[in-house]
Amino acid sequence: xxxxxxxxxxxSVQEGxxxxxxxxxxxxxxxxxxxxxxxxxxxxxxxxSISSIKDKNEDGxxxxxxxxxxxxxxxxIVPSQPGDSAVYFCAASATGGTSYGKLTFGQGxxxxxxx
Amino acid sequence: xxxxxQSPRHEVTEMGQEVTLRCKPISGHNSLFWYRQTMMRGLxxxxxxxxxxxxxxxxxxxxxxxAKMPNASFSTLKIQPSEPRDSAVYFCASSLDTGRNxxxxxxxxTQLSVL
Numbered sequence: 001x002x003x004x005x006x007x008x009x010x011x012s013v014q015e016g017x018x019x020x021x022x023x024x025x026x027x028x029x030x031x032x033x034x035x036x037x038x039x040x041x042x043x044x045x046x047x048x049s050i051s052s053i054k055d056k057n058e059d060g061x062x063x064x065x066x067x068x069x070x071x072x073x074x075x076x077i078v079p080s081q082p083g084d085s086a087v088y089f090c091a092a093s094a095t096g097g098t099s100y101g102k103l104t105f106g107q108g109x110x111x112x113x114x115x
Numbered sequence: 116x117x118x119x120x121q122s123p124r125h126e127v128t129e130m131g132q133e134v135t136l137r138c139k140p141i142s143g144h145n146s147l148f149w150y151r152q153t154m155m156r157g158l159x160x161x162x163x164x165x166x167x168x169x170x171x172x173x174x175x176x177x178x179x180x181x182a183k184m185p186n187a188s189f190s191t192l193k194i195q196p197s198e199p200r201d202s203a204v205y206f207c208a209s210s211l212d213t214g215r216n217x218x219x220x221x222x223x224x225t226q227l228s229v230l
Contacts, residue, residue, distance in 0.1 A: 002156070034218070043119070043206055043221030044158070089158060101146050101210045101217055102171070107157030 003027045004092050006106035014114055019077040021109050023090030026071065030092040034103065035064060035075050038087040047088075048075070080113045087111070121207050121222035129230050133195040136225045139188055140209030148219065149182055149192050152204040164190065165212060176201075197229045 005024045013019045021035075031052040036044035050057040050064045050073070057064050063076045077084055087110050091103040120139040128134055140147045148163040162172040164184045172182070179198070184190040194201055204226050208219040 006157070036221075041223065043208070043223050045221070046218040049218075091158075101212045101219065102148070102160065102163055103219055104160065105150070105158035107155070 002107070003030075004090055004104050004106040006088075006090055006109050008109050009107070010110040010112070012112045012114065013080050015082055016079045019075075019080045019084065019111055019113065021075040021077075021088050021090075021111065023073050023075075023106055024071060025073075025092050027092070027094065027104075028071075029094035030104075032093045032095055033064070033066060033073050034091045034093075035062075036089040036091060036105075038089065038108070044089055077111075080111075082113050082115050085111055085113050119207055119209050119220055119222035121205075121225050123225060124223065125226045125228075127228045127230065128197055130198055131196045132229075133193065134197045134201075134227060134229075136192040136205050136207075136227070138190045138192070138207030138222060140190070140207070141220055142188070144209035144211050144220070145187070146210045146212040147184060147190050148208040148210075149190070150206040150208060150221075152206060152224070158206070161192070194227075197227075199229045202227055202229050 003026050034049040035047040037047045038044040048059050048062050048064050050066050066073045087108045089108045090106040093103050122137045146165050149161040150158045161174045162182045167184045182192045204224045206224045208221045210217045210219045
């Protein structure tokens with residue numbers, strides 16, 4: 001039962017263009033969402049997050065959009081750079097109760113940015 | 116801080132052998148998580164601890180898997196006996212659980228190959 005889904009295994013874009021990575025979730029209790037980036041032979045690192053009380057959060061070239069009614073979030077990278085090539089994981093948590101910071105991750109999307 | 120430290124980085128073993136993966140969380144962090152990365156399911160949560168106590172082990176695949184956290188600075192994940200389908204990258208992560216959506220910090224992972 002995959003509660004967080006990233007339906008696109010891979011995405012290829014040209015340098016300078018926009019990259020849009022998508023994520024869907026099924027658990028209505030999720031109220032905090034994150035994106036992690038992972039380079040080969042390294043662990044995932046935190047990129048950006050959004051609380052369910054917002055619908056947009058921006059940090060430099062990275063913007064995360066949240067559509068609660070559709071249970072969908074997306075990560076926009078503008079402009080895309082070759083160094084952004086990595087695996088991107090969407091994650092979600094339910095902060096109520098005793099989650100202790102537990103995150104549920106999607107399968108990941110491999111982003112390749114071509115020079 | 117050195118970050119989350121995992122050992123070994125790579126482990127190659129034969130089916131039926133015991134495998135022990137090790138993790139040292141970031142000093143001061145009180146939550147520790149073991150994840151497994153596969154192509155099909157992405158990052159799966161296996162088990163997590165809070166203040167050295169196992170909170171949820173529902174993600175542990177079967178009785179062949181066990182995890183311990185004898186103190187705040189050390190955790191192990193053991194597979195006995197190992198099988199080829201256990202081949203994956205195993206990540207340890209830690210966080211400072213304050214109930215305010217603290218980020219997870221991941222180690223570099225252990226690449227396990229069971230032949």
